Amino acid sequence: MKVRIGKRPKGDLVDLIERISGEDPSLCYQCGNCTAGCPAAFAMDLPPHQVVRLLQIGQEDMLLSSRAMWVCVSCLQCYSRCPKGVDISKIMEALRQVTLRRGKDGIEVKGLPVDLLSQSPQQALVAGFRKLVS
Ligand code: SF4
Ligand code: SF4
Known part of the structure; x- marks a missing residue:
């Protein structure tokens, strides 16, 4: 207890x-x-x-x-x-x-490199945004 x-x-x-x-x-x-x-x-x-x-x-x-x-x-x-x-x-x-x-968000989505966005699996991006962005 x-x-x-x-x-x-x-x-x-x-x-x-x-x-x-x-x-x-x-x-x-x-x-x-x-x-x-x-x-x-x-x-x-x-x-x-x-x-x-x-x-x-x-x-x-x-x-x-x-x-x-x-x-x-x-x-x-x-x-x-x-x-x-x-x-x-x-x-x-x-x-x-x-x-x-x-x-206050954990990352600024607009600041993410286009290469990262285009090469990352969609599921990873969604999971990351759910954790880091309001
Ligand atoms: S939270 Fe970390 S530092 Fe505190 S008692 Fe637990 S293991 Fe030890
Ligand atoms: S959950 Fe894992 S990553 Fe988070 S503080 Fe604990 S040990 Fe570190």
């Missing part, structure tokens, strides 16, 4: 992320197992354990301006390694949802 440490003010980013994801960032004790196993951490500006840490201390601007949420591939490796049962893939998805709802 998850034990919550204190209540967040309703409507702040952490409260929103907790409600959308169903996860409790306060459970994390920063062991770093998630980042050690994450196949996409090398490409993230904030590794997964730091995303959780910034949530714990309410650093909204740093979180929402980070690329980590867009780079996460939802592979669940972090969840499988976490001794506290924190599912960071759900936290990343919640961060994407909040960002997209605020009108």
Whole structure:
């Protein structure tokens, strides 16, 4: 059973992320197992354990301006390694949802090279746009 440490003010980013994801960032004790196993951490500006840490201390601007949420591939490796049962893939998805709802996309479609668009499988493009564009 998850034990919550204190209540967040309703409507702040952490409260929103907790409600959308169903996860409790306060459970994390920063062991770093998630980042050690994450196949996409090398490409993230904030590794997964730091995303959780910034949530714990309410650093909204740093979180929402980070690329980590867009780079996460939802592979669940972090969840499988976490001794506290924190599912960071759900936290990343919640961060994407909040960002997209605020009108900020993960990519600018107009800026994509024509070669990429013409050579990529249609299904990959649709899946990518569903993740990255509001
Ligand atoms: S593995 Fe779990 S407890 Fe460890 S840093 Fe990552 S989220 Fe926190
Ligand atoms: S779900 Fe995302 S954060 Fe977790 S290991 Fe996979 S790519 Fe990394």
